[in-house]
Amino acid sequence: MLRIVAALAALSAASASGLVATVRMEPVVDSPCVDNVKQYAGYVDVSDKWDSHYFAWLSESRSNPSTDPLIVWLSGGPGCSSSLAMLTENGPCTAKADGSGTTRNPYGWNTKANLMYVDQPAGVGFSYADRGGYSHNESQVGEYMVAFFTGFYKKYPQYANNPLYMACESYGGHYCPSATYALFESNKNAGTNFPIKGMAIGNGLVDPASQYPTYPKFVEDQCTKEIGKPCVDKSGYESMVAASPTCSKLIAQCQSDDSACPTAQSYCNNAMFGPYEATNMNPYDIRIPCEVPPLCYDFSGVATFLNNPATQKAIGVNGITWASCNYEVNGDFSADWMKNMAWKVPPLLKAGIPAWVYAGEDDFIVQWLGNQAWTEALPWPGAKAYNQTTLQPWTSGGKVAGAHRSYGGLSFTTVANAGHMAPRDQPEATLTMINAFISGQPLPSE
Template identity: 75%
Template sequence: MFRVTVVLAALSAATALQATVRMAPVAASVCADSVKQYAGYVDVSDEWNSHYFAWLSESRSNPSADPLIVWLTGGPGCSSSLAMFGENGPCTYKPDGTGTVYNPFGWNSKANVMFIDQPAGVGYSYADRGGYSHNETQVGEFMVAFFTGFYKKYPQFANNPLYMACESYGGHFCPATTYALLQSNKLAGTNFPIKGMSIGSGLVDPAAQYPTFPAFVHDWCIEKLGRPCVDQSGYESMVAASPKCSELIAQCQVNTSACEPAKQFCNAAMFGPYDATGFNPYDIRSKCEIPPMCYNFTGLTSFLNLESTKKAIGVEGHDWAPCNSQVYTDFDSDWMKNMAWTIPPILEADIRVWVYAGDVDFIVQWIGNQAWTESLEWSGAKGYNATVLKPWTWNGKYAGKHHSFGGLSFTTVSNAGHLAAHDQPESTLGMINAFISGQPLPTA
């Protein structure tokens, strides 16, 4: 029923909404890049007074022909501006919050890139409280509505290849959006030019990912750091809790009322021993200096709440925060839902999928990401699972490991945490450019 609902909701959004788009040009001085930029709102629901904020930066190369990458940050409940100004956007923020500086590794080097705050309540996006999303049916519905309005306002991008790119809980958001766009094309006659989907350190299939945490904190941490990431008692408690965690995740797939208890138990069991160490769950090499996010976003918060900034991007009257705890809580029953079921039909439709993960991220670690890609049932499964991880390089230096078959690729990014593009901006730019151009990664 869930899958049918996704399709019907997306089709309703594509055919019924007459979206108003309030995006306008942005002066280059706001985000330090000379390319054309546009920011503002797309109205995605009249019923719920729901408005999604987006910021589009044109390609530094050939905007009329280059692909459009659309980025969704995870959380759930965190703003895509965190990535735009802290990872892979055209500019980065000054620590004192007074402005921005040019980012030479922005993903708009060979692509138009748009960052969207979604769902409602995230970043600058807003809606009536009843319009806040709490599952992937609604995510898909509102994102189809967003694109419906966006392409009416900016038809010059309608023929540019579209690539979704997401991070963290975006492992739910990206599959939901891509699948909804695909179904809208098939059943509602839309022509969304979706060609690919990239997921960075994403939570996609909890049933495949959660059982790998004990191996990560013990075996991989010893290999990478020379020590386990938790003490022996913590490791043993994780191993002991794993069967019950898997059982609860399985129950969640058939009974939504079991999903919140599954999240509570599994996160306590798998994250608790690591959290007790005081180390950063987003980078196992360092301590968490500023809990709970472990990174200092005060400069970005100051910049995005300057009245001059808000006026320049059309969000006057709205304040910005990195994450929204209410939105996070709203997705409690969605967290443990498996979104991997969307991947086979996406692949069979010749929409390529590139999964990557930093090899020093704990919170959505690489072993679990590899595991869910290998558990997929699709026409290329045998060929994909027969391949092995091999080193890839960037500018002649080791950059991680990679394997690919058909339309599915999996990549580790060496010495990168959860925010891979922040930690390794040069190699991740090379990776995404290889993806959108259909080229292989350089190998050792």
């Protein structure tokens, strides 16, 4: 009850500042997302000033929705829709290839959790706002997510006592620390009581200064391990190595000078990604070619399904054309890309809010060596003990599923035979992983 009262108090404060007007999430009748659970979809209005509205789609747990945790998923890009992940990765249903409907996903992350996908920031997926209200930095991401949850808990107070976990992918390495930290700070400073209990970050860009220097090693070592040869030729590798010091210098400048950030993004991405992109292989999975640029996968069935008027009517959307990514939003974050978001993690760990970092081993674009590197560079009280741990095999369904290390509230996991979208490639293994996280249990091991 205290949490509900706190959420209502927060709503009054947020409304006074022009945030959160009405909540238009309603039960979905005859859901087009095939699963035998209650679903809710629609909008949370997060800003009156900018006429800003976030679309969300929630599926209740297949187990015990009244007490199971709530996982809230944010996709990255920046600018890509969480609805895409819902229908192609870890949601309760999977879109058919021709877009004619969906099939039930037996490995949906709502197996033991309530699961909600939020299209954010504004302009992404079905979410919309006045163009001037589009976000371009993580302070805005955090602010609007606080507004979102304030409105959500007002409409659905039955979830206010369920443990809340943020789960993010890719550029979600910026979003997850920012949203979780904003909720944590709101609890500390604004008298709210959002039930935030942890965050999971998949193949996420969190600390570019730690992550970008690992690309040359990845294209040599991991590619040779996985495909029998380096991912780029000798000249490409040498150009990556030669560019690394300048890239690191520019990233460092970006931390104190926003005007240096777009240059850092352009230089480092051209230097580290350019040689790989020249191979025409899939940057999201080093094992396969890029078949449908720019995302390399055929998501036309998802677009067909979500742009079907019957689908839109069922989920409370009216005439908005859905696209997998909004590249205007992507460009808006050019000064945000190279910012370090890892500094938001230690206060959360200190407060007992754990972070679980995972990465598909065959992703290039935000590869696992870099993800491990930022966890090792993290300045927190458990750093020494964490860095003394080593990767050990973990299993799912009786088979080795990757490697894992953990100390205190910080965990790092690799997912074998998986690319950037690990839940898409290894649904059973990633379900095993997320269920271990939200239950506080260790991963199965050999």
